[in-house]
Amino acid sequence: MHSEEHIIRVENLTRKFGSFTAVDKLNFYVNKGEIFGFLGANGAGKTTAIRILCGLLLPTSGKIEVAGFDIYRQTNKVKQNIGYMSQKFSLYEDMTVAENFRFYGGIYGLSRKDIREKISYYLHKLRLEKKKNAIIKSLPLGWKQKLAFSVAMMHDPKVIFLDEPTGGVDPVTRRQFWEMIYEAASAGTTIFVTTHYMDEAEYCQRVSIMVDGRIEALDTPERLKKQFEADSMEGVFLQLARGHS
Amino acid sequence: MKGFIIKEFFHIFRDVRSMxxxxxxxxxxxxxxxxxxxxxxxxxxxxxxxxxxxxxSQELSNKILSSEYFILAENLEDEGQIESVFKAGKVKEVIIFRDNFARNLEKEQHAAIHIIADASDPNSANIIVNYTTGIIRSFMLEKIGEKALPIEINTEYKMLFNPELKSVFMFIPGIITVLLMLVSAMMTSISIAREKELGTMEVLLVSPLNPVQIVAGKVIPYVFLSFVNAITILLLAFFVFGMPVQGSIILLLAESLLFIIMALALGIFISTVSGSQQTAMMISMFALMLPTILLSGFIFPIENMPEVLQWLCNLMPTKWFIIIVKDIMLKGVGLTYIWKETLIILGMTIFFIVLSVKKFKIRLE
Structure with missing residues (x-):
């Protein structure tokens, strides 16, 4: 377990809200450059876990390291090295594309020159050069999501947390979005993604499935399918979810 | 940090409601x-x-009554009736001519008139008295012209029910106070609540910015805008209503700045206890606006309130700020006269800053 290659290390992570245990003794690690899928039904504790890993919530107990830093004592170092795209849309709707890039680049301490380069790099990649000065509100949701991902990637984080990034997006855009994720992963960024689209789970290198605050299964999609004798991840997921309800 | 402030200005200038x-x-x-x-x-x-x-006395009475400002409701017989006509609400003013008005004026060049006004509505009482004395003065000047004699009519007035006329000319200081409170506290609380509601606050909290930077970035644009507002009101007061600032403008602006910072800290505190823009707006409205208007002496004189409410008024930062603004604008006093009020506001400022920084959660709970 204790290898430098583990960019996220979680031991006995528990989070309680009053008497309710949202997350119960999680143990897992994520390899560097991996696409790690974090699955679970609504209310299974996914969002709580991802928030703890990002430093938005304090765990009740447990030992957690992200990007090689302890989330209790080295919060700021953790924050410098992670990107986060929330369930809710995270760009400012009343600002233009370029203004959003400049703002987020600025809070991560990027220089003006770097910001300019990043803007032209990402807009070129997304083929949105013409929309540089468009107000975010006027853009379709799919574009916004891709822009939000680019903005979250702007400071070259070691790990990026994506909390249901493709919610409400059409299949073509979802496909394109996953291409962006693959590209980022092959460039060495670790991807930690929650989703409830089971087809997306197949794209992940390893998948953990949470049920009622606990991780019930964690392996590659192939091995999980074999283990549960299912022909798709959906089958695996339904077996696990049914077993508990 | 600079980017943060620029961003905040974008939000303000692109939102019609904020503008x-x-x-x-x-x-x-x-x-x-x-x-x-x-x-x-x-x-x-x-x-x-x-x-x-x-x-x-007849001639002067006729002049007053023919001025279209006044109509005669009653001729009184003795002073005992005065109280009752006021209490019955029949009249707003009683004019009393003493004995031998004409003789005194002609022989001694000196006569007296008493004016008694119902000051339970202090603003109009003041205006009524001013109009009456104006008419009397012009009457006096006419008589001087006719007879070429130096004569003098003494008018003496008495304000019944609210002798100190506490709220006259209070309205400009009052409006400055209310607006600074409103703009500063309400706008910051709404703008922070908006980021929470839209989910962008999470992204800011995940970033390496520390809470002090987030709060400062939110607050600085509003300090600036509130300041512009204060100056606008002072200019309006001067050019539209001819109300000059008697004391030091720099002192007035410095005191305003202190008050703005206090209100902003209060706004941040409100935003920490409210999750949505609506809640922030409601709390600002009911917890801030109403007491600000009602318990600050802006509209109702504090001296006339029950003791319990007077105590409550002391907790209102706006009460102290109105005193400061009034003293500087109307009396033209310096810091030596208002250091106590300044200290009270300073204390409240520190209190709210400490409270809101403590409450402003770096982690979502």
Whole structure:
């Protein structure tokens, strides 16, 4: 377990809200450059876990390291090295594309020159050069999501947390979005993604499935399918979810 | 940090609602309050108590009554009736001519008139008295012209029910206070709540920015805008209503800055206890606006309140700020006279800053 290659290390992570245990003794690690899928039904504790890993919530107990830093004592170092795209849309709707890039680049301490380069790099990649000065509100949701991902990637984080990034997006855009994720992963960024689209789970290198605050299964999609004798991840997921309800 | 402030200005300038609150409100409030209070009077009912009943007192009474500002409601017989006509609400003013008005004026070049006004509505009482003395003065000047004699009519007035006229000319200091409170506290609380609601706050909290930077970035644009507002109101007061600042403008602006910072800290505190823009707006409205207007002495004189409410008023930062603004604007006093009020506001500022920084959660709970 204790290898430098583990960019996220979680031991006995528990989070309680009053008497309710949202997350119960999680143990897992994520390899560097991996696409790690974090699955679970609504209310299974996914969002709580991802928030703890990002430093938005304090765990009740447990030992957690992200990007090689302890989330209790080295919060700021953790924050410098992670990107986060929330369930809710995270760009400012009343600002233009370029203004959003400049703002987020600025809070991560990027220089003006770097910001300019990043803007032209990402807009070129997304083929949105013409929309540089468009107000975010006027853009379709799919574009916004891709822009939000680019903005979250702007400071070259070691790990990026994506909390249901493709919610409400059409299949073509979802496909394109996953291409962006693959590209980022092959460039060495670790991807930690929650989703409830089971087809997306197949794209992940390893998948953990949470049920009622606990991780019930964690392996590659192939091995999980074999283990549960299912022909798709959906089958695996339904077996696990049914077993508990 | 700079980027943060620029971003905040984008939010403000691109939101019609914010712009209206920020720049429309001061204008409208100053003009509405200003004109509502300084409107010209017309057909005010008065009573006259004439002990002399001579030609000059008659002539002056007629002049007053023919001025279209006043109409006679009653002729009184003795001073005992004064209280009752006021209490019955029949008249707003009683004019009393003492004995031998004409003789005193002609022989001694000196006569006296008493004016008693119902000051339970202090603003109009003041205006009524001013109009009456104006008419008396012009009457006096006419008589000087006719007879080429140096004569003098002494008018003495008495304000019944609210002798100190505490809220006269309070409205400009009051509006400055209310608006600074509104703009600073309400706008910051709403803008922080908006980021929470939209989910962008999470992204800011995940970033390496520390809470002090987030709060400062939110607050600085509003310090600037509130300041512009204060200056706008002072300019309006001067050019539209001819109300100059008697004391040091720099001291006034410095005190305003202190008050703005206090209100902003309060706004941040409100935003930490409210999750949505609506809640922030409601809390600002009911917890801030109403006490600000009602318990600050802006509209109702604090001296006339029950003791419990007077104590409550002492907790209102606006009460102290109105005193400061009034003293500087109307009396022209320096810091030596208002250091106590300044210290109280300073104390409240520190209190709210500490409270809101403590409450402002770096982690979502």
């Amino acid at each position: 209206v609150i920020l720049f429309g409100m001061p204008l409208v409030q100053v003009l509405v309050f200003g004109f509502a209070i300084t409107t010209e009077i017309k057909d005010v009912e008065i009573a006259i108590l004439d002990y002399s009943r001579d030609h000059l």
